[in-house]
Amino acid sequence: MRCQEVYKWLQAYLDTAVTAEEERIVERHIRACPACRQRLIELARTVNALEEAEDLTPRQDFTVRLRERLKQEKSSENRG
Amino acid sequence: MSVSKRPKLTDEDLVRQTLSGNEDGFAGLVDRYRDKIYNLAYRMLGNREEAEDVAQETFMHTFRALESFRLGERFSPWIYKIASNLCLDRLRKQRQPVSSLDEPIGPDQDIPQQVADWSHAPDQLYEVKEMRADTQDAISTLPPKYKVVVILRHLQDLSYDEIADVLNIPQGTVKTRLFRAREILRRKLARVYEGGMTVKEGVSR
Numbered sequence: 001m002r003c004q005e006v007y008k009w010l011q012a013y014l015d016t017a018v019t020a021e022e023e024r025i026v027e028r029h030i031r032a033c034p035a036c037r038q039r040l041i042e043l044a045r046t047v048n049a050l051e052e053a054e055d056l057t058p059r060q061d062f063t064v065r066l067r068e069r070l071k072q073e074k075s076s077e078n079r080g
Numbered sequence: 081m082s083v084s085k086r087p088k089l090t091d092e093d094l095v096r097q098t099l100s101g102n103e104d105g106f107a108g109l110v111d112r113y114r115d116k117i118y119n120l121a122y123r124m125l126g127n128r129e130e131a132e133d134v135a136q137e138t139f140m141h142t143f144r145a146l147e148s149f150r151l152g153e154r155f156s157p158w159i160y161k162i163a164s165n166l167c168l169d170r171l172r173k174q175r176q177p178v179s180s181l182d183e184p185i186g187p188d189q190d191i192p193q194q195v196a197d198w199s200h201a202p203d204q205l206y207e208v209k210e211m212r213a214d215t216q217d218a219i220s221t222l223p224p225k226y227k228v229v230v231i232l233r234h235l236q237d238l239s240y241d242e243i244a245d246v247l248n249i250p251q252g253t254v255k256t257r258l259f260r261a262r263e264i265l266r267r268k269l270a271r272v273y274e275g276g277m278t279v280k281e282g283v284s285r
Contacts, residue, residue: 011259015233017240039266046266049215050234058118058132063110066139070106073140 001029003036010040014047091155098146110139113156116236117163123231124167126220134170138163160236161246164228171224218268226261233258 006029009022018026030037089097089108097105117138122131141162149158219227232238232246240258244251 008259011262012255014262015240042266042270043262046262046269047234049212049269050219050230050265052212053123053215053235054212055115055119056122056128056131057115058135062114062118062132062135063107066110066136067107069136069140070143 001025003029003033006033006036007039010036011043013040014043092151095146095149095151095155098143106143109142109155109159113159114139117159120160120163120231120236121167123216123219123235124164124224124227125170126216130170134163134166137166141166154242157238157242157245160232160238161248164232164246168224168228214269214272218265218272221268222261222264226257226264229254229257230261230265 006026009018009026010030012018013023013026030040091109091112094105094108094112098109099105114135118131118135121134121138122128125131125134138159142159145162149155219230222230228247229243232243233240238246240251240254243254243258247254
């Protein structure tokens with residue numbers, strides 16, 4: 001099977017969104033094709049890098065500021 | 081007889097509390113989603129100030145629109161939808177040239193013109209930090225509609241189905257965009273890791 005045809009399954013394979021049959025096709029292909037094997041490794045590394053991205057936190061006063069804004073909005077609604 | 085713990089409130093419980101006028105309900109939702117929404121916005125916009133703004137706006141919109149939330153449906157896609165739309169609006173207003181990127185990916189036609197400016201980045205960072213910066217940098221060069229799919233999938237851990245729901249697009253489109261986005265990122269990051277160069281330098285080639 002040609003690399004191009006395998007490619008969409010290679011991508012879905014990363015998300016474990018392939019059928020058992022597609023999985024077999026992908027695995028058979030990458031055993032025989034170094035270029036696709038390399039591609040799969042790089043894709044997996046890309047996904048890994050994304051999933052390992054550091055979680056950030058907003059400023060400490062985030063909730064206080066939000067509460068203040070909500071209070072203001074409610075009080076202006078009551079006035080109106 | 082076993083002593084059962086008090087069950088954790090569901091999102092829906094918190095929505096109901098809020099709608100009945102109990103402020104703890106909304107505080108609970110903010111606590112639960114604050115970091116997630118902030119990170120979504122940060123990955124989309126690449127800027128902490130703007131991410132704060134959008135996260136605040138998201139909760140304001142959520143609060144105002146809560147009555148239209150259909151109880152029984154999942155809350156998380158609903159709030160992600162609000163946040164994603166606010167981010168996409170902002171990116172649209174920045175008027176980035178993205179139209180040509182709808183074309184299928186051909187050899188070397190996958191690189192958007194806009195490149196994040198990271199000239200201000202410190203020269204000396206630990207390797208891991210550099211890798212993270214490269215990842216964020218690579219994300220930031222993606223066209224918005226690809227970026228949002230990648231972020232929802234890999235940073236917020238949503239399924240194809242849930243992303244389709246959030247963005248109101250067919251599942252097939254989710255897959256197409258996700259696969260293209262990952263292919264763009266793969267090529268960029270492969271150059272970065274192997275060539276020992278930055279995303280910016282990679283793009284200028």
